[in-house]
Amino acid sequence: MYRVGNGIDFHKLEINGARPFILGGYIIDTEWSLIGHSDADILLHAISDAILGALALGDIGDYFPDTDPENKNMNSVKIIQKVLGLLTGKKFEIVNVDSTIMAEKPKIAPHRSGITESLSAILKIDSGKISVKATTTEKMGALGRSEGIGVFSTVLLKQK
Numbered sequence: 001m002y003r004v005g006n007g008i009d010f011h012k013l014e015i016n017g018a019r020p021f022i023l024g025g026y027i028i029d030t031e032w033s034l035i036g037h038s039d040a041d042i043l044l045h046a047i048s049d050a051i052l053g054a055l056a057l058g059d060i061g062d063y064f065p066d067t068d069p070e071n072k073n074m075n076s077v078k079i080i081q082k083v084l085g086l087l088t089g090k091k092f093e094i095v096n097v098d099s100t101i102m103a104e105k106p107k108i109a110p111h112r113s114g115i116t117e118s119l120s121a122i123l124k125i126d127s128g129k130i131s132v133k134a135t136t137t138e139k140m141g142a143l144g145r146s147e148g149i150g151v152f153s154t155v156l157l158k159q160k
Contacts, residue, residue: 001158001159002095002157002159003159004156005154006152007046007050007059007152009150010149011040012034012147013033013103013148014035016032019033021033021034022039022041022076023043024119025041025121028111036066039074039076041077042151043099043153044077046153047097047119048076048083050097051086051087054092054155054157055087055090055157057090060079087157091159092157092160093157093160095129096131097119097129097153099151100134101135102149102150103146103150104137104144105146107134116130
């Protein structure tokens with residue numbers, strides 16, 4: 001049996017050199033950072049929601065509400081580890097992950113391989129099963145004005 005899930009997430013963007021900019025567990029050296037209750041790793045959030053969606057298990061807010069002070073500045077690797085535990089418990093495995101990052105800043109292309117390798121280690125799957133793409137919104141809307149970024153992720157799961 002196969003299951004498909006989609007995850008989407010958005011976070012506000014700001015200039016804040018004191019807060020790391022993290023995508024897929026990979027730190028990008030930039031003055032930009034994402035605002036969020038956790039570490040704001042928007043890529044891990046979207047992938048987590050995609051997996052939960054494929055398993056019909058809700059979303060990360062059900063497990064890690066942003067109203068809980070214990071989740072403040074949480075490393076999003078903890079979120080994906082919880083989701084991977086649920087995946088294993090349901091006897092599924094990841095076939096592939098496809099993610100698109102929508103952002104004007106920072107530029108993603110120079111970091112794509114680092115992000116992919118980081119995801120491979122976190123998800124414990126071959127990097128050949130992971131696609132990380134980036135696009136802009138051609139300067140349209142809030143994302144185009146660099147007020148935030150968005151990520152859309154799709155996963156394919158297979159029952160073991």
